[in-house]
Amino acid sequence: MLKDLAGSFTLSSRTHVEVRSFSGVRIEKLFSLYAHSLADVHVVVLHVGTNNVGEESLVLIARFRSLIFRILYANLSIRVVVSAILPRQGSLRKCQWALSVRKLELFNRDAGETNVILQALCHKNGYCFVDGPRELMGMLKADSVQPTKRGSQVSN
Template structure:
């Protein structure tokens, strides 16, 4: 016997949107997954916080922007975790395990970070 599992791990491009808008998108995505097969086990990975960028790049944030970004991500994650708990979906808190596995840009995974997520 096997269990079909879908792990949702999303990027951070839309975190500046309202948390409830993001949650609605998660609900829609989960609904579409379950429309394919109701027995699929859904596991959601939290939105990871961004780290400060150590180089200039188009997605580098100021200290204030970074704090606001990570606060928004945290608020969304709290709602997302409650949604998962309420509906029996798995929820992965990757913050502790994955911190320090981002490149100097503070957004993209290092080679080691990519290997962990595969």
């Protein structure tokens, strides 16, 4: 999603936006993938956690805390923006990734519980929290990743 919407983060022609996407990555593995490039970064938008859903919420939050601490330790001037874990929507496709209704409900419940705690963590520590499920309503396709026509227009 961020690849398609990177232009919406650009405030002026002098602003450089670099999007790094790591499909399938878990929170605890993310830092090592981009740690070397944090020195000149001003803002980090973390859109991660979907692959960790199913772990206890407090374990997930501990992983987020550790990730954010490591980012700030690498560069104290970075502004941290945390994107909520997006809920999954049902799929009519019959494939190995299609979730049963029960698994889908559990996933979304766990993601929602984690988001509540994550938002409180961000508020307490002065990080920005983007509540994607609410703020992006109607802007994402059924996969909860790709923007709809309306969602794509936001970046134009």
